Structure formats: C-alpha cells, structure tokens
Amino acid sequence: MVVENGHVGVRQLSYLPAVGSPYGVEVMDFAALRAMDTHRRRVLPQRPDFHVLALVGSGGGGHEADFHDYRLTEGSVVWIRPGTVHRWSDVDACDGPLVLFRTGFLPGFTAAEAAAPACWQVDRQRLELALLAAEHLRREHAAAASTPRLASPELLSHLLAALVLRALPDATAPAGATPVDSRYTDVFRAYRAAVEEHFTDRHHVADYARALGCDARTLTRATRAATGTGAKTFLDQRILLEAKRLLAHTDVPVAGCARRLGFRDVGNFTTFFRRQAAVPPAAWRAAYGVAGARSGPASGL
Template identity: 60%
Template structure:
C-alpha cells in the first residue's frame, strides 16, 4: 500500500472542471449536492488538494480526522491535502466552496505558511466584520473565475492566485475575539486532540531564517515520516543541527521538532487504524516501525490507548 492510500477511503485527485484549466475552482454547497445525488460526500474521503468552505446560511456538521465540527453561519472550513474528512450533514448549508492545489497560492509568505500547515485548524468561526470582508473576497474570486472560464482572453492564473491569497488572509483565524464554531465533539475526550499551540494562530510574520528552516523541515517530515523517526536524520539531510530544527519548529508551532514528527506519525497511524483493516503489525510496517511492539509502545504513549482499543472506538470514523 502506497503512502497516503487508505482502503475504504475515497482518494480524491484534483481535476479541473471542463473548460476551467486552473488550479483553483469555485463551487457552492448547492452544486456539491447537485453533483452528488448518491451522497458520497457523507463517506470518508481524502483529497490531495485544499478544500475551503464558507457557510453563509444553514446548520450542519463536518468531520475531519475523527473530530466532529458543527457548522453554522460564518463558519470557515479548511480541509488540507491528506486529511480524511466527510461532509456529515450539509443538506441545508449554503455558501461558496473552493478547491485549490497546494502550489497555487504564491509563495513565500503567510499564505504559503498556512497552506503548508498540516496541523492547521479545520474549522472556526469569524466575527461579523471579518466575515463581511471574507465574503467580498470570495465573491471577487468567484466572478474572476467565472470570467476566466467563459472568456479565455480574460483568464489570468496569477490574478486568480492573488485573489485566492487575499481570501485566505481574510479568513485566517486571528485570536480569541470570537469563539470557534463550537466545542468539537471528540469521539473520546482527550484522546484525539493534538497537542500544540493555540489552534487559532494569526498570520503574524515569523523571523525569516527560522521560518525557512521550519518550512524545509516540515516538507521533509511530510515526505519521509514513514521512513525516518529521528530528528537527527532530518537535520543531517537538511544540513542543520538538531537543535536548530527544534528551535525553528518551536517558534513556528509551539512544539519541539521531535514532538512535531511524532504527532505526524501518530496522525497517520490513527488514519490507518480507523480506515483500514490492516493488523497493527502491518500498520507498524507501513509507518517504518521494524518491531510491532515498538509501534504499540509509541502509540500507547502518544494516544493514551493501545492501537487495538483505539481502533475499536474509532473504526470507520
């Protein structure tokens, strides 16, 4: 089984709509329901692209990596590539729905930082002032996208990329001024919550050298977490000292480099246990553990439950 493939979970690849050969697409919940009469949206799926939604009206629910989120007016949903999610209930939800590839927003900057954050929040709520500006940004992007599709002479990928970036900057959570969409319902209290910094980070700029170090480390972890479980391996490959990676990772996420790496391995372990029938020993092998007992010890320490008990409580979520 290749990394990222989970039997039982629909793997979604980004494919531009006919006549819209861009790395961004603007849809709506109404269009989603129209295109999906079989309600496949309610079953687990794993896109290789970003999905962002703004809830203008209605109430519903969404599940992302084992955490349920209530949806209501002024809710922002952001599903990053690789996240296993499902639209649990969006039958009455209205609002824009955006799909875009990882490399479409211009880089570097706070937008690239946010799009690359594998532990970024999946759901939050904006205050009224921020929401109004976000909807204007989304509407501008929608109009430009429609114009580009209908009249290729007007098409401009850089313009669409910058309008998408403006929208991302408008919807990024900025702090505790407004409460999140509601307390997420975790299937087992305390067992799923990822440790780390405030889940509502703002787009404040980081010191550039440290951000560059963390960005390189984060990309390396995402590519090799199933092979290398020690920070020193990444430090050697990237040409840094381990303490440099730890300092940069802590500045960016509030986690040490080893904690960040362990959390990424743990997240994939949970996905394998919940969405496949692989025995724990095979999960261990897939994640680079040469001894199933070491995998069990790692999982128990990180999640507070053995792999078998965790699977029993979360299977199919």
C-alpha cells in the same frame, strides 16, 4: 472535478479541473456539492489530495476531520488540507462558497497559515469581506474559463491568497508559539514538507536536520515558533495521525500498519502508539475502526 481510487473504508479523491478550468483552483458552493452528490457520498469518509477552503455564509450543520467533530454555523471557516480524512456529516442547510485548489497553487504558506486549525469562526464583518473575496475569485475564474485572453493564473493565485488572509482566525498562533522570526518561516516550511514526504521512513529529527542543512536545535526553534511544539513532537504527531487513519479506515493488520509507517517490528509500533495515544492500537481500532464505524449514508468533497 474529482476521481477516486480504491481504498478500504476511505474514498480517495484526486483533483481534476472542470472543463475550461486548468488553473489549479476552482470555486463552487454547498448547493453545487449537494446537487452533484445525489447519493450523499459526502457523508462518508474521504481523503482528497487537494485543499478545500469552505465559508459558511448562512445556515449550519456538521463536519468531521481526522477524528474531530465540528459544528458549523454562520461564520464557520473549514480548511481541509491534502491527506485529511474528513466527511461532510451534515451540510444540508449550509450555504456558502467552497474553494478547491491544488497544493502549490497558493503562494508560499506562512507559519500563521500553517498553524490555522481545521475549523474556526469569524465575526460577521470579516465573514462579509471573506465572502466578497471568494466572489471576486469566482468571477475572475469564470472570466478566465470563458475568455482565455483574460486568463491569469498569477492573478487567481493572488486572489486566493487574499481570501485566505481575510479568512484566517484572529489568533493563528497556537498556545506555546513564539513570535515568528522571519528566518524561521522558511525553515519550518521546509521541515513540514520534508516530514510530509518522509515520515514513514525518517523518525529522527537529526535525519531531517542533515537533509535540510541545519541543526536539530534550529528545527526545534522554527517549529515551536510556528506551532507551539518542538520538532520531535511535530514529527511524532504526524506519524501518530497516519497510524490512527490506518487503524480506523483500513483493515490492514496492526503489524502491517507498523511496516507501512517504518517501524522495525510491531512491538516498537505498539509502544510508540500507546505512549502517544494513551491506548494500544487494537483499542483504538475497536473504538474508531471500520468495523465499528457509523452506519448509514454518510461523504462529496
């Protein structure tokens, strides 16, 4: 299901389909996660290159994603995006499905889906419907794996989209977001993809605007409609998040972090980090870095 590559402080996970499941999606559950992870690696920091959508049907516990702690209770939904550094800090009593899927398997993300948080709650009625949707996906996947003539990646993709739509929080638009003009949905999606690919070498919105064939004001309107923030803030937050990950989960020197993130010198990086995070990089590393990280058995998927 997953393989790992060496990386200081964080287990890197890459998606590998289970035998007979070459479809880019897979359904398991918390019980299977615990059974396959007898050494409790799930409680250690890990960084998957695929999506994990988890529903807590019963029980409770805890989860941590990119420096935020979340309590899990019945009705919790967790969406781990590719690149997120997370750990299942406590899922010993959780029950419910976990859906693993590759980037691109889910039909085009809408702005609402992009704005969904890492963890949220749904009420009992919507939870039951979401669990039914996950079970439908699981059964279709099992049928496709055991009987190839029944296999339909398109059907699995649509069932996954139905599950996501059923599980989305009531109010996906963040504070400050505006009603989404359909013209902006594709613009934001393209901008978000470009930022993800180039944030280490493009730090100016104008560069993205030129590459995408639009102007910076259009990017700002599209980004604000989807996320409640402007295009520059969205870009800066992405750079900052990666800086925090590097400082907390690797032993790369601050100057090395600056180079990896495309800053000309460590002074510019330090100024940027202090302005965005309100503390200098060294202080962030002292508080969250591997040297001061939680001890004990701590992550699975």
